[in-house]
Amino acid sequence: MKRSVLKLLVAAAAACAAVALADEQRPNIVLIFADDLGYGDLGCYGATKLKTPNIDKLASEGCRFTDAHSASAVCTPSRYALITGEYPHRKNLYAPVFLKTGLVVDTGKQTIASVLKEAGYETAIIGKWHLGFGEKKPDWNGELKPGPLELGFDYYFGVPVVNSHPPFVYVENHRVVGLVPEDPFVYGQKAKTQEIPEKMKLDHIGGADAAHALYDDYQVGTVLTEKAVEWIKGRGDKKFFLCLATTNIHHPFTPAPRFQGTSACGLYGDFVHALDWIVGEVFQTLESQGVADNTLIIVTSDNGGMFNHTGQETWKMGHELNGQYLGYKFDAWEGGHRVPFIARWPGQIKAGTTSDELICNVDMIATFAALTGQTLKAGQGRDSVNILPALKGNPVERDHLLLSPFRKTHLSVRKGKWMYISGRGGGGFSSPKPGNHGFGGPAAITFSGRENSDIENGKIKKDAPPAQLYDLDQDPAQTTNLYRQYPEVVQEMEALLETYQSDTSKKK
Template identity: 40%
Template sequence: MVGCSQPNEPKEEATKPNIIIIYADDLGYGDVGAYGSTELKTPNIDKLANGGVRFTNGYASSATCSPSRYALLTGVYPWRNDRAKILPGTAPLIIDTARMTIPKMLRAEGYHTGIVGKWHLGLGSGNVNWNEHIAPGPNEVGFDYAYIMAATQDRVPTVYIEDGFVTGLDPDDPIEINYRENFDGEPTGKENPEMLKMKWHHGHNNSIVNGIPRIGFMKGGESAKWVDENMADTFLVRAQKYIIEHKDEPFFLYYALQQPHVPRTPHERFVGSSGMGPRGDVIVEADWCIGELIKTLEEQGVLENTLIVLSSDNGPVLNDGYYDDAVEKLGNHTPSGLLRGGKYSLFEAGTRVPFIAYWKDKIQPATSDAIISQIDIFASLAKLVNSTEKSQDSQNLLDVLMGKSQQGREELILEATTRTALRKGDWILIPPYKGPAKNKMVNIELGNSNEYQLYHLSEDIGQQNNLADTNREKLEEMVDTFKRIRGDQYNNTKALELK
């Protein structure tokens, strides 16, 4: 702890590196300069990518937020947990408090653990009273310190929560939340468009906070409501403060950015900075925040003893519920890069995301084609700190993360809104799924088809040439592997009986 070391005692951080996971929200493979973006500038992320290992086959577990966050912290495929889906703001905690997590594992090895930013893994056990201590939550699954928003920026309650308590709450103005019906007399985006500074496109027409219509209904808590345009600064300051306060002991910081998730509300310093409207501007803002965080590590003298892993919870989406010029001002920028699909999709752009490992002077600059998943961070960090803890689906890829090996995963199940696919070697299998081929609201191909889809990614990264009919042997091999991994969890086995 701070102040406990004697002058002649070796500092604990000499053998236990600090660990920071920087987790962006809806950042696409093509949104980063180091991954091919020429229109959108991300110099600070690029600095990490160019100074560390830049993975070209780095994956989130899922094409949506809550499942990916569950997998990241637990090392368990989200399809093993029926509750690991996109959650409303009132959802109970979906991580069993008895389950081992990254922060629990690291805390047992002498780390102080903290989360700052987006949580979206549920809070409480149901029927949360937002005016009292809220538990279980991050503190009950391993985090010593937690400064979070409950769910997402577009969902109520629109308040910050610090170690289980809503910050700035006036007890005489209690918070009430309802996801089914509005409170009497409360304005909504649907009924009161004259109150809006951001127009809703779909699904975001309930309670209005800060001129922005949200998902869900909220009453009260006026003094506790956040100002959207200040959110990036608010989280950055808390993350910097956490580093400063714990620099003299090994720490783990999960810095979960809200950008570029909707509603995109850049601070006035960044408005117009990208030329692409609010979506581009908040990516520029997020990149700046990352740069400021790195400066803090440098100023506190701990950068050389800090492993940083940067990634995103899923792929990109443009119009995700608000009119904010994301489509109109896109220009020549392609958020998915050369990949097909995006958020919500079983195609590659849904789950293949920027994935960077940086450790100054310990990781040599390299580009790695090894397949690695965020699920594997659990086992890799356990190896790093000599923990014996294991997790069901996490593989120890520490040497891959450190750039010492190119031998990544051979097999990986990918998930998108409960549908799953298989990546094996250079191949990917998407089983038949019912449903629309495209989500027309967000204009993203979902990967649904009545037929098997089989793609050879090293030759067809854009997934344009379905080889299921012409390479029957490979198809059968992939189907067998998929069924072996999914086992009884797969509820559509009949669809996998090859004709």
């Protein structure tokens, strides 16, 4: 009897030791989530007009994915998918939010941060938030609550909306940095210390000059990097998760002076150089702290590159923002959502590898749960797939992927080699004339020299099919719409898409 009890105690002790060892081997996680970084914007993805040695080094020491996607071709919906593991169309979220929007994520949802916090990680998000604050709308003069801290993050510092829109301040945890009661924000006013762009259909928010004075477009990347480095150094021996959501390379293109003129493709390339420096600073900090080799580092983007004025200028200089792929940010075409994705974790991810597995940023919550031995609660992270096998060179159990452009009329499905787009054109903004400040669309395709069988002289042909089907194995650049050639595939994809549309309509 005593011997049996002793055996049980020994077995229990061994099990506890095994669990402790597993906890020790769990990596820190650093997710660098760039803004508008296109598939063709990095050296390791074929860029020749700019240099990205720090990011390229991570690729050479880890795995580079060639079929990775953002769940949306738009910033806010893409961030929603990353944080929740849920397709943004389920929230009817297709467009970016701005300074009058409350938190778009239900605080009852599990998030990538809450899952890791439950596993004992310290968590932070530094950089662009862009998911709203407050119950109904933000109180810029008071507590910005709920926000990141109510979604599992222990710490937040960053840009609350987007670097091209007001209020042009930093927020730390629940409050605007530098705000004083005597100088509150007032809608409809311009700040004295900050040049604010034209309305762009939004209200200005002025006043709070002390808070505005701390915000310098050309130093945002440096400030965010310093905060990230400081936070990593403060973790000691504790496991941590950092999401560094950079404002690079979203417009306005404002690289710090030391980066200006360093690329062969203008301010666009210079801003990518600044991003590469940010990645290098973070990696050097991990090394100096002795944790680089037990940290899973991921570098990816919230959507494809944007064909605005600066994007057009860099195109003229010979730089292809999204590589060979058709379309730009906001589009259902590949250029809108196929993004760089690089992962480094020595001993677990084989160095110098490339994967063509179909993965998505919506997959992070399931992956982080698997990484820490957790099971997501019922109904949580419902669209997320564990991609740990892919990181280690094995197949992923994914049947299909749903992709959202700017317009809900173009909700799209990827299954195997087939990409189905439920409308004509890219589903993003239309560019009025080549050379103007357009953001994509048929005219931009003509301007950029891309070909598509449905487009002629910057317009969709009158006899073009009502939707689009592409064989990405044979035609990755999406030159030829096969909608009429494969009616049986179209029917299958439409039926698959209908399951999502029906599910959403039932909730309304």
